[in-house]
Each structure stands twice: as C-alpha cells, then as structure tokens.
Amino acid sequence: MEKELTREQLAPQACENGRSHDLGNDAETGLEVVDIQRIEKVYRKLDLRIIPAFWILYFLCSAIRSNVGLAQTMNLAQEHDLGSELNISPKEISTGLALFYVCYVLFDLPSNLVMTRLSPRVWMSRIVIAVGIIGSCMAAMKAAWSFYLLRLLLGIVIAGMWPGMAYYLTLFYPPSRTGKRIGQYFTAAQVSAAVVSLVSAGFQKMDGLQGLVGFQWMFLLYGLVAICVGIGLLWWLPDRPLPPGETPDRTGLHKWIPQSRPALTGEDALIHYQDLTRVYRRPRWTMKDLWHVVTDWRLWPLFVMYFGVVGVGIGVQNYATVIIRGTNASLTSIQLSLLAAPIWIMDLIAILLVTPFSDRFHRHRGLFFSVPVCIQIVGLLMTTYAGSVANPWPRYGGLLLVGFGLGPTVPITMTWTNEIFQPRHGEVGVAAAAALVSGLGNLGSILTTYALFAGWPSDARAGRQQYRNSTLVMVGILCLSIVSAAVMTLLLRHVGNGPHAKQISSGSSTSEGEGVVMDGAARRELQERGFGRLWWSRR
Numbered sequence: 001m002e003k004e005l006t007r008e009q010l011a012p013q014a015c016e017n018g019r020s021h022d023l024g025n026d027a028e029t030g031l032e033v034v035d036i037q038r039i040e041k042v043y044r045k046l047d048l049r050i051i052p053a054f055w056i057l058y059f060l061c062s063a064i065r066s067n068v069g070l071a072q073t074m075n076l077a078q079e080h081d082l083g084s085e086l087n088i089s090p091k092e093i094s095t096g097l098a099l100f101y102v103c104y105v106l107f108d109l110p111s112n113l114v115m116t117r118l119s120p121r122v123w124m125s126r127i128v129i130a131v132g133i134i135g136s137c138m139a140a141m142k143a144a145w146s147f148y149l150l151r152l153l154l155g156i157v158i159a160g161m162w163p164g165m166a167y168y169l170t171l172f173y174p175p176s177r178t179g180k181r182i183g184q185y186f187t188a189a190q191v192s193a194a195v196v197s198l199v200s201a202g203f204q205k206m207d208g209l210q211g212l213v214g215f216q217w218m219f220l221l222y223g224l225v226a227i228c229v230g231i232g233l234l235w236w237l238p239d240r241p242l243p244p245g246e247t248p249d250r251t252g253l254h255k256w257i258p259q260s261r262p263a264l265t266g267e268d269a270l271i272h273y274q275d276l277t278r279v280y281r282r283p284r285w286t287m288k289d290l291w292h293v294v295t296d297w298r299l300w301p302l303f304v305m306y307f308g309v310v311g312v313g314i315g316v317q318n319y320a321t322v323i324i325r326g327t328n329a330s331l332t333s334i335q336l337s338l339l340a341a342p343i344w345i346m347d348l349i350a351i352l353l354v355t356p357f358s359d360r361f362h363r364h365r366g367l368f369f370s371v372p373v374c375i376q377i378v379g380l381l382m383t384t385y386a387g388s389v390a391n392p393w394p395r396y397g398g399l400l401l402v403g404f405g406l407g408p409t410v411p412i413t414m415t416w417t418n419e420i421f422q423p424r425h426g427e428v429g430v431a432a433a434a435a436l437v438s439g440l441g442n443l444g445s446i447l448t449t450y451a452l453f454a455g456w457p458s459d460a461r462a463g464r465q466q467y468r469n470s471t472l473v474m475v476g477i478l479c480l481s482i483v484s485a486a487v488m489t490l491l492l493r494h495v496g497n498g499p500h501a502k503q504i505s506s507g508s509s510t511s512e513g514e515g516v517v518m519d520g521a522a523r524r525e526l527q528e529r530g531f532g533r534l535w536w537s538r539r
Contacts (some may be wrong), residue, residue, distance in 0.1 A: 039275055042268050046172050049263055051184050053236050054165055057128045059188035060226040061161060063196045064135035065154065067222065068097060069318040070200045070340075071215035073325065073333045080213040081333075088144045096144075096151045097318055098450030101442045103155025108439030111160025112167060112431045116285070120168050121237040122257055127164070128230030130157035136223030139216040163434035166414045170430045171240050171279050172263065172272075175422050176362045179415035183355030186411050190351065190403075193317055193344035197337045204334060238263030243280045244270050278422070285428035293425050293432040301488040302417050302437045305369065308481030309409040311444020312376060312474045316343065316402055318449055323383065323399065326467055327392040339396065343403035350407030358412050365416045366489035368408065370482050375405030377478050384471045409481075413437065420492075444477060 071082035072093060083093060115123045134154045141147050165185065169178045200218060207214040235258050242248065248259065264272050273280060293299070316323070320343055321336040331339070350372060358368040382398025417437050421429035452470035 038271060042264065042271050042275070043173065043177065045268060046263055046272075047181070049236075049238060050169070050172065051181060053233060054185040055188045056229055057124070057226075057233065058161075058165070058185050059192045060222060060229060061128065061131050061158060062189040062192040063222050064131055064138075064219070064226060065100070065158065066193065066317050067135075067138075067196065067215070067218055068093070068151075070196060070321065070337060071218070073321045073336050074200055074204050074213075074215045074218075078207060080207055080215075082215055085213060085215075086141055086143055086147055088147065092144050092147075094450050096147045098446045099148055100151040100155040101314075101445040101449065103152050104159050104442050105439045105446075107156050107159035108163060108442075109432060109435040112163050112435035113290075113428075115160065115164050115167065116427055116431045119239055119257070120164070120171065121239045121260060122234065124161070124164060124168065124237060125230050125233040127158060127161045128233060129227055130230075131161075132223045132226030132228075132230055134223070135226060136220055138223070139212065139220035159439070160435065163414070163431070163438040166418060166434045166438075167427075167431045170418050170422055170427075172238075172276075174276060175415065175418035175430075177359060178418050179359040179362070179365075179411055180356045182411040182414055183351045183408065187348045187351050190344040190348040190407065193320075194341040194348075197321075197340040197344075200337045201334045204337075234258045235260055241269070241272065241279065244273055279427070282427060285426070289425065289428050290432055293421065293429050294436070296421070296424065296433075298420050298424075298488070298492075299433055299436060301484040301491075302413060302420075302433070303440050304484035305481045305488070306410070306413045306437050306441030307444040308477040308479075308484075309373065309376075309406065309413065309444075310438075310441050311448045311477055312380075312402070313406045313410065314442075314445040315448030315452060315470075315474060316399070316406070320399070323467060324396060327383075327395040343399050346400050346403035347407040350404045351411065354408035355411050355415075358408065358415070362415075362419065365412055365419070366485040369412045369416075369485045372405040372408050373478050373482050373485075376402050376409075377405075377475050379403075379405060380471045380475050380478075384468050413441075416488075447477070448474065 068082065072090075074081055082088075083090065088096075111123075111127075131154065134150055134157060138150050138154075141150060166178070166182060169181055173181065196218075200214070203218040204214040206212075206217045209217065212220070238260055239248065239262075241263060262269070320340040324336055324339050325331060354368060354372065358365060361368070379398045379401030382401065383395050384398075386394035386398055414434060414437070417433050418430055421433040425433070448470075452467075452473060
C-alpha cells in the first residue's frame with residue numbers, strides 16, 4: 001500500500017518529480033495552492049470509488065421499497081396480484097405503504113446521528129444487508145398482518161440511507177459539488193423504477209414456478225442480491241478520510257470488521273486534505289449542537305420543499321400503474337408495467353441535464369428547483385384534465401412531464417441542505433439537517449400513499465374524474481414547495497448564512513470571530529463556476 005505522506009514530505013518530493021508547477025503558495029493563508037486540474041483529478045478518483053457503489057445500493061433498495069406498487073397489478077388475470085394473494089383491499093395496501101414512511105420519519109435522524117459516531121461505511125453496509133433480508137422475507141407474506149409488520153421493519157432498517165448518503169458525500173466533497181453527484185446516484189431510483197417495471201413483465205412469466213407467484217419471485221431475488229451487495233460494500237466503500245499520517249483505529253470491535261483500502265493515498269491524500277480541511281476537523285458534537293441545528297429557521301423551508309416533491313414522487317412511483325390503468329382500463333398488466341418505465345426515463349434525463357448546472361450556478365438553487373416543480377404542476381393538470389375517453393394518451397403524456405419535473409428537485413433540495421448547514425453547524429449540521437429534511441419531508445409520502453389515490457375511496461371511482469382530487473392535492477403541495485423555495489432564497493439574500501457562533505469556536509482552526517476554516521474549496525465556493533471549463537470553453 002502506498003505510504004501516507006505528510007505535508008513536509010510532499011513539498012520536496014513534488015519538486016523532485018517535476019510537479020512543482022502544481023503547487024503554489026497563498027501568502028494570506030500560508031496554504032499551498034494546487035492547480036484546479038490537479039484537484040479535479042483527485043475528485044474524479046473519488047467518483048470512481050464512491051458513486052458506482054452508491055448507485056448500485058440505491059438501485060436495489062429503491063426496487064425493494066417500491067415493488068409493492070407493481071405487485072398490485074402483477075398477474076391480475078390469474079388473481080395472483082398482491083391484493084388477491086394476501087386477501088387485502090386497496091385501502092389496506094395504502095395503510096401498509098404508509099406504515100413504512102411512519103417508521104422512516106421516526107428513525108431517519110437517529111440513524112444519521114449514529115453514522116456520525118460510528119464508521120459510515122459499516123453503517124451503510126448494515127442498512128443494505130438489512131433491507132435485503134426484509135425484502136426477501138416479503139416473498140413469504142400471507143396475510144395483512146405480515147404485510148404490515150414487514151413494511152414497518154423495512155422503514156426502520158432503511159431509515160438513514162438517503163440522508164446518510166448525502167452526509168457521506170460531504171466527507172469527501174465540498175457541498176457545492178455534491179448536487180451533480182447526488183443526482184448521479186439518484187438516477188438509480190429512476191432506472192430502478194423503469195427497469196423494475198420492465199423486469200416485472202418477466203417475473204409475471206415465472207408465475208407458479210416452484211409454487212411462488214410472480215411478485216414473490218420479484219421480492220425474493222431482489223432481496224438476495226441486496227444482501228450480497230451489502231456484504232461487498234464492507235470491502236469497497238472507503239471510510240471517512242483521515243489526516244495525512246494518521247492510521248485507522250483497529251482496536252476493539254474494529255479488528256473484526258473488514259478494512260477497506262483508503263480512498264486516497266500519497267499526494268492525492270494531501271491535496272484533498274488541503275482542499276477540504278474542514279472535514280478532517282471533527283469536534284465531538286453535543287446535544288446543544290444538535291439543538292442549534294433543529295432550531296435553525298433555515299431547516300423548515302427546506303422541509304416544505306422536500307415535503308411537496310417527495311410526496312408527489314412517491315405517490316407517482318407507488319401508483320403509476322394504477323393511474324395509467326385509470327386512464328385506459330383496457331390495458332393488460334404487462335402493458336401497464338411497460339408504460340410505467342418511460343416516466344422514470346424522463347426523470348433520469350432531467351437529472352442528468354439539470355443537476356450539473358445547478359452546481360455550476362450554486363447561488364441559484366431556488367430557481368433550479370422551482371422551474372422543474374412548475375413542469376410537474378403542468379403534467380399533473382394534463383393527467384387530470386387532458387384527453388378524452390376516445391383518446392386518453394394526453395393524460396399519459398402528463399405523467400411523462402411529471403417524471404421529467406421530478407428528477408432534479410430531490411437532489412437539489414439535499415444539496416442545498418448540505419451547502420447551508422455545513423458552514424453553519426459542521427458535521428452534525430449536515431447529518432441532522434439532511435435527516436430531518438428527508439425524514440419529515442416524507443410526511444408527504446404518507447399523505448400521497450395513505451390519504452390519496454386508493455386511500456381516498458370516493459376519489460378512486462372509475463371514470464373520467466378518477467383520482468382528480470388526489471392529483472389536485474398534489475398540485476397544491478407543489479405550490480407550497482415553490483413558495484418555500486422563494487422564501488428561502490429571499491431570506492438567505494437578506495439574512496445571510498454565516499457560521500453559527502458554536503461552530504466558529506469549536507469547529508474552526510481560526511480564532512473566535514474570524515469564521516470557519518477557509519480551505520481551498522471554501523475559497524472557490526465564494527464564486528460560481530458558471531460555464532467555465534465546459535467542453536466548449538476548454539483550450
């Protein structure tokens with residue numbers, strides 16, 4: 001393994017190797033100034049190590065979490081769908097879906113706080129393994145009580161995964177660079193929704209094989225794969241970065257846990273240390289620090305933003321096939337699965353288009369959030385009012401617009417949370433705020449899965465007005481999200497986002513009153529990158 005180098009060891013070696021042009025010196029701070037191309041190379045190395053692993057784990061966990069939506073319409077003709085097999089009503093299915101989010105809301109914050117005290121790598125692996133076990137057990141459901149129990153347990157074990165991933169990224173990247181990366185692995189949810197919809201057609205062909213119906217094979221196989229991936233993450237994901245020269249703790253329980261190789265070594269490790277010094281300074285947080293995060297007003301507009309977009313997203317994800325069937329009752333179960341896939345392909349395209357530019361213009365997060373939300377509103381209105389009995393396809397086109405608008409909104413909200421709370425409250429600020437925004441925001445998921453669609457009996461009656469009230473409620477909560485984004489933008493502009501007094505005194509190497517650590521990334525974050533260093537601007 002390449003030996004870790006201290007700053008003193010690196011400077012002469014860089015000159016000997018003819019790389020002295022990469023390192024300069026900032027007279028004001030006394031820190032080496034590294035060429036931006038060299039820094040980008042270091043972050044690309046981290047990308048190759050972290051993003052593919054996150055993409056795979058999020059793909060599998062999203063599939064296991066959302067397969068219930070597809071199971072409602074799989075093998076309908078044979079009466080081997082979820083409702084028929086478990087002898088439960090659509091209302092009871094809605095209850096089971098909502099129970100998941102109740103536990104998710106309650107356990108999101110504790111899970112993320114535990115991650116800050118333990119190994120983030122091990123905690124993430126634990127989440128994926130547990131999700132795989134519960135997902136596999138869902139193949140054995142036989143009645144409503146087992147469905148409720150397993151959905152409760154799934155909500156408990158998966159809690160902290162999504163905000164934990166956002167927190168994990170801030171250990172390796174500046175907050176202003178996390179939007180694109182959150183978007184990259186968030187595409188796994190969209191690919192998962194599309195692929196799972198397509199693959200469910202194959203699982204329906206397995207109906208009756210070895211005595212299992214189609215949706216049981218789906219739960220079982222996805223769960224087993226997730227268990228294997230979770231175990232593999234112990235060796236693949238890097239643990240939190242350590243200052244050059246410091247070795248990981250291998251005492252106590254740590255000696256029994258597989259050790260992964262460091263994310264960076266040698267010169268790369270030192271460059272990362274200089275560029276993101278703030279993450280290497282880890283004062284132990286207290287309940288008082290946590291209280292400062294919870295009572296920070298900046299948390300609540302972010303919560304309302306997330307409430308709207310995640311509520312609509314989960315509602316569409318769980319009920320996409322049900323909504324499509326409401327527009328055209330003649331469609332078969334396999335056709336419904338195939339038609340659900342393009343919604344998430346549109347979602348993926350929007351993520352890849354918008355999130356990189358939201359990072360480059362990171363001072364305009366509110367605008368990059370609000371425009372896609374407006375597209376969602378247009379799509380929902382089309383799904384509600386467009387088309388006719390003879391031509392229902394414009395309503396389906398509205399769902400495609402909803403998918404496109406959904407894509408960037410969740411990653412942008414989580415990135416904005418990172419940007420606001422890391423400089424103010426440090427590591428506990430990111431962990432707690434991400435968990436609270438994600439957890440409380442998922443109250444929107446409870447609304448759309450329990451109170452709306454199949455959970456609203458009078459709204460589920462067949463006909464042109466089916467689910468009209470449900471979609472209008474979703475339009476309403478999206479309008480609240482836009483208002484919250486506007487309020488946040490205006491208040492940040494007039495009130496600012498300076499570091500909290502506690503963070504200055506305990507989380508900074510500077511004296512009190514001078515501000516937080518001004519590492520290389522912090523100096524660059526003072527300005528937007530804009531269109532600089534895009535392919536057409538490079539020489």
